[in-house]
Amino acid sequence: MNKKKPLAFIAVLFSLTVTAQSKVGNLRTENRVDPVGLDIIQPRFSWQLENGKRNVMQTAYEIRVTHDKAGVWNSGKVSSDSSVHVTYKGAALKSGEKYQWQVRVWDNSGKASSWSSPAIFQMALLQPSDWKATWITPGYEEDATLRPSPLMRKEFSITKKVVRATAYITAHGMYEAAINGSRVGDAHFTPGWTSYKKRLQYQTYDITSLLKQGTNALGVTLGSGWYRGHIGFSGQLGFYGKDIALLLQLRVDYADGTQETIVSDSSWKSATGAITYSEIYNGETIDARKDRTGWMLAGYRDEDWTPVKTASFDKGNLLATYNEMITAHEVFKPVKVLKTPAGETVLDFGQNLVGWVRIKVRGSAGDSVTLKHAEVLTKAGNFYTENLRAAKAQNTYVLKGGTEETFYPHFTWQGFRYVKVEGYPGTLTPDNFEAIAFYSDMEPTGTFTTSNPLINQLQHNIQWGQKGNFLDVPTDCPQRDERLGWTGDAQAFFRTAAFNMGVNNFFTKWLKDLEADQIDGRVPFVIPNILGNGANSAGWADVATIIPWQMYLAYGDTRTLAAQYSSMKNYVESVRKTTNNDLWNTGFHFGDWLFYHPQDDNDGRAAVTDKYLIAQCFYAHSVQLLINAATVLGNTEDATAYAGLLKNIKAAFVKEYMTPSGRLVSGTQTAYVLALHFDMLPEPLRKQAAERLVENIKSYNNHLTTGFLGTPYLCHVLTRFGYTDMAYTLLLQETYPSWLYPVKMGATTIWERWDGIKPDGSFQAASMNSYNHYAYGAIGDWMYRTMVGLDTEDDGVGYKHIKVKPHIGGDFKNASASLKTYYGTTKAGWEVADGKIMMEVEIPANTRATIYLPVTDAGGVTESGKPLSSIKEIKQLGPEDGYLKIETGSGTYRFGFPGK
Structure with missing residues (x-):
């Protein structure tokens, strides 16, 4: 007798059992993955069941939330098929604290999943009194016409081991922040655009990795943005206010259990630098000769900088950021370099996009390169900007000279496919230009x-x-x-x-x-x-x-x-x-x-x-x-x-x-x-x-x-x-x-x-x-x-009850769609070939679907090659409006039937 066979059989059986067991993944808190900076005191949790079997439903769940490994809330086993927007019901969450949560579920086969991998969320500042920072404005007298971007800086010391550090930042205008020369976060045009006088968002960042032992430097650049810049087509300027200001607060948690707070206050200093002009509609001018090299690093000599002014602007309108911020996405290289009939040098990026162009250039000090932006060319092939109306939509870069320099704007963006280049020194090489698309960082679904x-x-x-x-x-x-x-x-x-x-x-x-x-x-x-x-x-x-x-x-x-x-x-x-x-x-x-x-x-x-x-x-x-x-x-x-x-x-x-x-x-x-x-x-x-x-x-x-x-x-x-x-x-x-x-x-x-x-x-x-x-x-x-035909039924909104009702026509040979829902990806598609129609439908776990097959009866209909009537997982509901209506649970289904 071969004694190894029973062991092998048990191993295979165990493997099959594990495969059949539901897993839990894609944990989200308030629709976001591991969000940092929530001011929602009862956040909602969502998760997905991962199981390739058919007709898998959740019957119960258990959530546990911890803080520093200590339990904060355990829901206990809750009999429910809810896996979306499940509300936290534990003890009051605390400002700035980081929490971890996990979930496990039971499915309709009676099996319990293992606990999910942990997800985290970190709270924002929940009370106005949590703000210790003071609004600060430039201490120098501003140029009221060009309004160069203010620079603000402060140095501070770290002498103990840091376990976590968090930054809370907002501005009147826009801001870009750096610590020790490294950019804070990947968002652009922060703090975003809201009804500022009533609602001003701040952003929360985990900056633990940016700090170092010893002296650290904070550097922030400001831009006029929507707050005080030109906005609207009636020439509005300073719609929300004439000032430009910063509010910043760092919380540093040390290994010994103590905390330190670094804030914007009168100890900061201000100056101007390379950004000599910046407006959303008109574009930005950067003069690299005015760059204050090293100003974002510790040890920079700022004796000639001006102390900032403090201001008593409202903090009662502050709120944490709920939505995804604007970030950089696709990068395009020019597909053509054109010489227009008017003698212009124009780059064609092949796609009408929104963002800006980053260039590399080498030349002499004072050389100036201007990029102008357009969506289309005229019938004759010339650069066309009349439809921009009063918006200049151009960026100008003045070189420091001597080495290769890289330029891109900070507080403006353009909508364009074509870019006219003026003043580029030397030979223009397409590889030195790239267009970067910007938009809110929403998940493609x-x-x-x-x-x-x-x-x-x-x-x-x-x-x-x-x-x-x-x-x-x-x-x-x-x-x-x-x-x-x-x-x-x-x-x-x-x-x-x-x-x-x-x-x-x-x-x-x-x-x-x-x-x-x-x-x-x-x-x-x-x-x-x-x-x-x-x-x-x-x-x-x-x-x-x-x-x-x-x-x-x-x-x-x-x-x-x-x-x-x-x-x-x-x-x-x-x-x-x-x-x-x-x-x-x-x-x-x-x-x-x-x-x-x-x-x-x-x-x-x-x-x-x-x-x-x-x-x-x-x-x-x-x-x-x-x-x-x-x-x-x-x-x-x-x-x-x-x-x-x-x-x-x-x-x-x-x-x-x-x-x-x-x-x-x-x-x-x-x-x-x-x-x-x-x-x-x-x-x-x-x-x-x-x-x-x-x-x-x-x-x-x-x-x-x-x-x-x-x-x-x-x-x-x-x-x-x-x-x-x-x-x-x-x-x-x-x-x-x-x-x-x-x-x-x-x-x-x-x-x-x-x-x-x-x-x-x-x-x-x-x-x-x-x-x-x-x-x-x-x-x-x-x-x-x-x-x-990929839709949601009214009795199961949010694709809890999926509806698939295609309308085949238009001489299309095929059409298909997929959608990432809270429950997982659902798909539907049809193909017409050789007098037959094939339909494929994918339904995620913990949902059900009503599918309309464009036939009048089940005769001749197959699913995965078998007669429809033989598939026990599918319930036939009868004919309706020229369709055969059926009901399924989760799984992938492949239907075939004669074409009309």
Whole structure:
């Protein structure tokens, strides 16, 4: 008898058992991995089950939290399938302290996982009294015109062993900090842009590795930034204040249990250096001859520096950073060096991006190199900057001379594909230039690809439009003298944005600024509001209700919905005050912004939609979303009251804007799209309204005419009412106006206007013509959630209950999408080949899915090569709307069936 066989058998059996056991990974605290600097006193934990088996569900969990190895909270075994946004319920967390947490789970096979690897989170300063630092400003008299960037420095000593050191930093303006010459953190344009007078963020950094025994040096450079720089297109300067200031506090924890605090105070010194000018719109000038070499290092001789001034600025508006900060990402080398007909030297980086160019150069002292930025070239091939309006968007570098020097800006950025180089000494070499893309450090979450290369380029353009405009706030454009958080653009694009990237923290922060800037409930045109009191334009102001609700659907985040509920309600009530007999027919409205207007409109069919009709539709929609939120939050009294209001709003719409036969007073695509999408029409009249919409599209030779407010819903409405073929026709239309027209014209981002470059190669009006403006990229939402069909069910928001309902068409051979959810990656895709259709679906553990197969019955349907009826893990729910509806748990499924 071979005695080794039983041992081998046991080893294999053990291996199989371990493989089958669920693991726990991807731990997150408040949507972030190991965050440093939380001021949320009851943070929420999320984790993922990792198990490749089918139908795996969590049945219970246990969380333990420790501080310095001592227990702080143990949840005990909690019978629950919750693995997202699980709230900490332990002892009060302490300012500045670092905590560790782990979780283990039990699955529906009765097996317990091992404890997860530990995750950490560190608290910020939880009380205003925790701030010991003093605001400091430059001690010298500033140049009021050029305003060179202030430098501030201080030295301090470390004489004991350090176990942990933490820095808390913010500024009026922007800051870059260094310790002993090493940069603190990797974020740029800090502290970010908020409604500064009410909400000023500070950043928290672990700086333990930057300190050394002996003398250390702190060095901080400041820039004017959004706070006091030029901002807005009306020439605002110093909107939040005329000062520039620093607030900094270090906490050093020593091995002997003692602490030391180093703060900004009157002991600091100030001067100016190489950055002689820096503005967001105009760019930056750096004169290397004025560089104070070694000023960020200990031992630097600063006798000629001026002592700083202290200031009593408010600290009550300080809050920890919740969202991901702006960081550097992709790096591009020039794809071409052009000599334009005008004799200009221009670098083509091949991609319209947002960031700046880093250059290497060697020359003589005083040599000056200027980089100018543009998105496009003229029809003749010359450099074009008229659409930047008043923004100069140029960086100038003056050489110190003697050795190779590297230059890049600090407190500005540009939107560009092309860079004109002036004054470069010697031979210009492409290798000496690289463009670096900057955007908020959100996790890429979604992928989408098809058999059509033009649609794939459209998806590329959508994603790059988002990257270029998600710099701490959702901006309308990144290049001209604007770059503002326009509310209409943000609400139109949100659901697409939430597929491409993890935008929950990004928008949670922005929504708090929205609430802070509301004026008696009214919502300004831009957030943060630097344009004044203009407010409540329909489709723009409705961002107050649309994004909180869509965030709830996309992320299952009830806390954010609850936090924004007052803002939502106050907005609705601010509209209600201005209505007449439940009609919102007052005030200024942008309307269906930048809709298509035919030049040869001789028959009166121009796509001009009545602005008050639009307002009534969005008023109803916001009330509906408020009802939805009230229902989720258990506010039954509000839900009932607003349901009555909604009924009156829709009745008023029918009376004012619809004939008895169902014809709308505006016969435009947008009018019918909004009326249908927001259920403004009586049920019996919706079918004929959809027919009118399709006839309108056909009358424009199968082209859309919608603007910012109609476009996001156009294809959704067509699909809802059985016209998916027309939706595909619009998606694949290649001539103006269409989504693919800019693609065919060489676009690498989404344009602001359907015809930013006209068919004859000329440009639209330079006064408003951005080539990086994400609003029309909202079609992405239809491509992901309808074309591929990857969505979330309302009874399991945040992809706890996944919905897969593809709409196959458009002569596509295949289309697929994937999305990183809180529970793991979910995927869906279809392929048409040889008269058969294959569908592949991946469902993460601890979720379930309802899948719609585009067949009428199970005959001929296989899963992984076996008859569907033989797969016990799949439950057939029967036919529905031309689909076979089935239900599955987690796992990967491969369906095959005959094509139609």
